[in-house]
Amino acid sequence: MNTFKLTRTDMVRLLYALKGQGDATPLQILLQSADMTLDEAENRLHIPEFLTRFERKKEKKEYGLSTNEIVELGNLCELTSLKSTAVQNWVKRDIKDLIGHPLLGKKYTIEQAVILLIVRDLKSIYDFEHIRGILKIAFNTITDRTDDVISPISYYESCAQVIDYLHHKGNPPMKETSLQELVEQQTDKLRGCFKELGNGQWNNIRSILAVTVLSVLTFHIQASAYKMTSHLL
Numbered sequence: 001m002n003t004f005k006l007t008r009t010d011m012v013r014l015l016y017a018l019k020g021q022g023d024a025t026p027l028q029i030l031l032q033s034a035d036m037t038l039d040e041a042e043n044r045l046h047i048p049e050f051l052t053r054f055e056r057k058k059e060k061k062e063y064g065l066s067t068n069e070i071v072e073l074g075n076l077c078e079l080t081s082l083k084s085t086a087v088q089n090w091v092k093r094d095i096k097d098l099i100g101h102p103l104l105g106k107k108y109t110i111e112q113a114v115i116l117l118i119v120r121d122l123k124s125i126y127d128f129e130h131i132r133g134i135l136k137i138a139f140n141t142i143t144d145r146t147d148d149v150i151s152p153i154s155y156y157e158s159c160a161q162v163i164d165y166l167h168h169k170g171n172p173p174m175k176e177t178s179l180q181e182l183v184e185q186q187t188d189k190l191r192g193c194f195k196e197l198g199n200g201q202w203n204n205i206r207s208i209l210a211v212t213v214l215s216v217l218t219f220h221i222q223a224s225a226y227k228m229t230s231h232l233l
Contacts, residue, residue, distance in 0.1 A: 003046050004076050006033045007168065008160030011077040015153055018073075019110045020060045027055045030076070048072040064107030067091060074117050079163065079220050082120055094128050095119060098135060100143035111145060114152040121159070121212050124219035134211070137204050149201055150194065155209070158193065162186040162213045167220075183213050 006014065010033045016022045017029055024032070030051065031041055041047060050069045054060075065073065067087050074082040091099050091108075099116065103109045108116075115135070122131045132142075138155055140147040150158075165186055187210045194202055 002044065004030050004034055004041075005078045006030070006076050007078060008163045009157075012153070012157045012160050014073075014076070015110055015114060015156070018054065018063045018065075019153075020062050025055055025060070026051045048076070062104070062110060064102070064104030064109065065113050066107055070108065070113045070116055073113060074120065077117075079167070079216055080117065080120060081219075081223070082116075087116060090116065090119065095131070098132060098142045111152045114156050115139075115142075118152065118156060118159075118212065121216045121219075123215075124222070125211075125215045134208050137208050149197065150205060154193075155212075158187075158190050158209050159212050159216070161190065162209070163216055166213070166217065179217070180210075180214065183210050183217075187213070 006029075010029060013022060013024070014026050014029045017024060017026045027038075027047070030047065031038060034041060034045065036044070048069070050063070050065070050072070054063050057063075068084055071082045071084045071087050074080050090096075098119070099108070099112055103112065118135070119131055122134060126134070135142055138149055139145075139152070140149065145151065162183060166182065184206075187206050190206075190209070191202060194205065197205065
């Protein structure tokens with residue numbers, strides 16, 4: 001059975017909904033993204049069980065996620081591909097120091113899940129050493145949310161705005177230098193969302209947002225090229 005494929009900005013709405021914020025539930029956001037009723041979606045698309053459990057909750061507070069649920073969540077989004085074995089290795093070994101222990105009982109917070117989604121976006125280009133350096137610019141002490149320059153979900157949301165523009169509205173030129181310029185132009189437009197940051201802080205954040213977007217686009221181009229040749233080999 002096929003899965004939903006949300007735009008990045010729809011994914012952001014879903015993440016906020018899982019935190020108990022926003023004007024729609026996660027399931028409502030899924031159905032809106034596919035323009036389907038619940039009956040239609042149940043017959044045609046896979047709806048993750050944890051989202052239906054959230055729907056049944058009386059109190060819509062933040063929902064904790066297991067690693068398998070984070071994988072299901074990430075794979076609901078376009079330009080994202082996660083595997084359970086990879087994520088389990090990340091949290092147990094490769095980026096254990098970035099994620100820390102589960103903070104909601106035995107489950108991870110939405111912000112921790114978002115960090116894993118950002119790591120996946122960056123992993124298209126960078127090794128874990130580079131990823132640590134990039135994330136420390138945004139989060140200082142990675143496992144301490146109180147000293148973040150911007151929050152993980154703000155990081156992801158900012159990248160989503162640029163990616164959705166390029167992927168759905170823009171017409172990226174083929175020259176690599178021009179694509180970089182276009183990404184930087186769109187990233188510059190986010191300055192008003194971070195008025196609390198000084199110019200030095202904003203310049204650093206702007207740079208890591210731009211490289212994250214370029215990493216996502218690189219993954220998309222590589223996946224498209226592989227798909228085009230898979231039937232030939």
